[in-house]
Amino acid sequence: MLRLEQEDFTCGRSRYLDFLKEAAEPTAKIFVKISLEHTESVFWAQIDTGSAWSVLDPLVAKRHGYLDLDGERIGLDTRLGRKSGILARLPVRFLADDGVPFDTEGTFFICPDWPPGRTFLGYSGLLASMRFALDPQANHFYFGP
Amino acid sequence: MFKLGALDFSCGRSLFRDTLKEAPESTAKVFVKIQLEGRSESNIYAQIDTGAAWSVLDPLVAKSLGLLDLDGQRTTLHTRFGRIEGILAKLLVTFLADDGIALEKHGTFFISPDWPSGRTFLGYSGLLASMRFALDPRTNHFYFGP
Amino acid sequence: MGQPLRKAEPETQSYSDRIRELVESDMVGGARLLLAEALEKGDHDEDLSGWESVLTETKGRPNPDVECDFDRTPEFRWITEHSEAYRGQWVALVGSELLAHSASLQDVFSSLERNKPKRRPMLHYID
Numbered sequence: 001m002l003r004l005e006q007e008d009f010t011c012g013r014s015r016y017l018d019f020l021k022e023a024a025e026p027t028a029k030i031f032v033k034i035s036l037e038h039t040e041s042v043f044w045a046q047i048d049t050g051s052a053w054s055v056l057d058p059l060v061a062k063r064h065g066y067l068d069l070d071g072e073r074i075g076l077d078t079r080l081g082r083k084s085g086i087l088a089r090l091p092v093r094f095l096a097d098d099g100v101p102f103d104t105e106g107t108f109f110i111c112p113d114w115p116p117g118r119t120f121l122g123y124s125g126l127l128a129s130m131r132f133a134l135d136p137q138a139n140h141f142y143f144g145p
Numbered sequence: 146m147f148k149l150g151a152l153d154f155s156c157g158r159s160l161f162r163d164t165l166k167e168a169p170e171s172t173a174k175v176f177v178k179i180q181l182e183g184r185s186e187s188n189i190y191a192q193i194d195t196g197a198a199w200s201v202l203d204p205l206v207a208k209s210l211g212l213l214d215l216d217g218q219r220t221t222l223h224t225r226f227g228r229i230e231g232i233l234a235k236l237l238v239t240f241l242a243d244d245g246i247a248l249e250k251h252g253t254f255f256i257s258p259d260w261p262s263g264r265t266f267l268g269y270s271g272l273l274a275s276m277r278f279a280l281d282p283r284t285n286h287f288y289f290g291p
Numbered sequence: 292m293g294q295p296l297r298k299a300e301p302e303t304q305s306y307s308d309r310i311r312e313l314v315e316s317d318m319v320g321g322a323r324l325l326l327a328e329a330l331e332k333g334d335h336d337e338d339l340s341g342w343e344s345v346l347t348e349t350k351g352r353p354n355p356d357v358e359c360d361f362d363r364t365p366e367f368r369w370i371t372e373h374s375e376a377y378r379g380q381w382v383a384l385v386g387s388e389l390l391a392h393s394a395s396l397q398d399v400f401s402s403l404e405r406n407k408p409k410r411r412p413m414l415h416y417i418d
Contacts, residue, residue, distance in 0.1 A: 001280070004146045009279070011353035015362060018274070027198035027270040033360055033413075041383075042360065042413040043401070048196030049280075050266065052172045052241070052319060058380070059416060063396040072307075072341045074315050079196075079225050081245070087314070087345040095360040095411075104351025117416035120196065124319050128173050129349040131287070133147075133279030134195075145351050170313070170321030 001099055001135055002142050003015075010131055012096030017044065030120070032141045033095040037064060040131035042095060043119060047132075047141075051122035053082065053087065056108040059116045066110050067138065076109060085111030092126065093142045102143050104130060147279065147288055152156060154277055155290035157242030159278075163285070165190055177267070177287045180239040182210060183249075188241065189265055193287075197268035199233065202254045205262045212256055214237070223254055224251050231257025238272065240289045250276055306335060322346055358411070364412045369410050374417045383412040 002009040017031040030047040036056075043060065053076070061067050071086030094102040100143055107125030121127060133142040147154035159178050164171040176190040181202075187210055191201070199222070207213045217232030233253050240248040250270030266272060279288040302309075306329040308352050313322035329339055366384040373389075381399045383390040389413055391402035401414060 003152055009281070014360060017367060019362075020248060028274045029198075029269060030195050033363065035411075038415075040411050041400075042363070042411055048194075049175055050192065050194030050196045052174075052317065059396050059414065063400065071342075072311065072314075073344055074311055076315065077222075089344045089347075093354070093357065095357075097264065097360050097362065097373065099359075100353040100355050101357040101359070102351055103354045103357075105349050110398075113389075115300040115418070117418040123175065124173050125345070126349060127280075128282045130351055131238065131279070131281050132285070133154070133277070134273075135149075135277045136274050137277070145353065164320070170318045170324065172317045174318035 004022045004077075006024075010099070010133060010142040012094060012099035013140050013142050014095055014097045014100055014143065015139050015142040016047075016134070018136075030067040030141070034121070035093045035095060035117075036060065037091060045119040045121050047122045047127070047134075049123045049127060051120055054106045054122045054126050055114060055118070055120040056090070056110050057117060057119045058112050059112050060119065061110045061112075069110065069114055071110065074109075080115070083109075083111045083113055085109050085114070092121075096143075098111070102130070102145065109129070116125075146218055147290070153287040153290065155241060155245070155279065157245035157248055157290070158288050159243045160191060160285050161193075161280070161287040164272050174217050175287070178241040179265075179267070180241055181206070182212075183239065186208065191265040191267050193273070193274060193278075194266045195269045197266055198253045198270045200238075200252050200268045200272050201260055201264070201266045202236070202256045203262055203265040204256070204258050204278055206265060207256045208258075213258055215256065217256065219253070222257075224260075226261060229257050229259045231255050231260065235284065238267075242289075250291075258264060302334055303339060304327075304336050306339060307342065310313050310346075318348070328362065363413055366415075370415060370417065375398075377417045381416050385410050387410050 016144040031044040033042050033043045051126050071088040075084045090108050092106050131144045163173040163174040175193040179191050181187040215234045217234035221230050236254050238252045277290040300324045315324045316343050348401050365386040379393050382392045391399045
């Protein structure tokens with residue numbers, strides 16, 4: 001694990017992907033492994049430090065019944081234009097290939113018009129409250145409290 | 146500094162800022178200290194944006210450094226401000242260290258006079274993808290290494 | 292002694308609407324401050340628990356009870372090689388083995404419920 005002086009900086013490490021869909025994502029991005037609602041399934045989610053909120057894939061939201069949640073309704077200007085949806089607090093697990101997984105919560109923007117297949121992890125409601133590091137030479141994503 | 150096993154993970158550390166406006170009302174972001182083209186008058190804060198493909202240079206900074214008229218690769222980017230025309234150019238970026246050693250990297254920047262001024266972004270592809278970095282929001286420390 | 296030019300207007304908007312405006316204007320810090328003020332004063336009849344939930348700072352914890360994941364390179368390779376045939380569908384994979392696929396994520400989950408995989412499956416939507 002990563003150590004800062006004598007202390008562990010992170011608790012877990014996983015491999016991340018640079019390219020998720022070779023055709024649709026021509027430039028490198030960071031896709032990490034998470035599970036939602038702590039189900040026994042893995043999804044890829046893109047780390048986006050430039051985004052305030054995390055965004056949940058609407059198909060995943062639909063499956064979990066989040067599209068009908070009574071959350072706080074807002075409109076947001078996104079890279080895909082103005083979108084309307086709700087903000088909801090959801091549990092997220094960062095899965096570890098080495099070390100210990102990390103359970104936390106994030107505020108997600110849930111919008112039925114968001115393109116399917118894309119979940120983003122944003123800074124303000126999630127990443128800002130955890131430590132993380134990236135090593136592109138090894139494609140390693142480190143995370144911890 | 147950071148260690149990964151017996152190896153150094155990072156070479157330098159700096160304090161990052163959550164906001165550039167001294168305004169607690171703003172949404173928290175990650176602004177780090179950089180210098181461009183090795184020129185000390187170009188020390189600026191730039192926002193780390195792992196979701197962006199390219200880095201983008203504030204047009205006012207580009208103008209002051211004489212980079213608006215560079216002979217780069219012309220391209221159009223789809224941004225949250227609409228379609229913007231500009232050039233892609235390779236620039237020398239120095240990540241300034243408060244502790245340890247500064248890191249120099251070449252990064253590909255989108256430069257356009259039409260980009261809103263006051264915003265410089267450091268994107269993943271073409272810059273961050275070729276360096277190690279870590280964020281500690283508890284202490285606002287940004288760690289970086291080759 | 293100077294006089295104010297006009298009296299301060301009483302706030303007519305609800306806390307909830309003002310918080311929403313701040314969030315939509317990329318002023319999350321301001322939204323948090325206003326929420327804290329509203330909760331401290333308490334002299335309103337608004338339910339702000341929704342905003343409290345989404346604006347509260349997150350605290351996470353390492354969870355040693357959860358099994359480690361493993362290298363997903365075979366899954367990624369499978370997706371790269373087979374994506375054309377499964378466009379618009381969810382696929383569930385363990386290694387290079389396709390466990391289930393459907394346009395409906397619910398159907399994929401149901402299939403995995405019926406035939407529980409030995410290892411944690413990776414779910415991916417091929418668009």
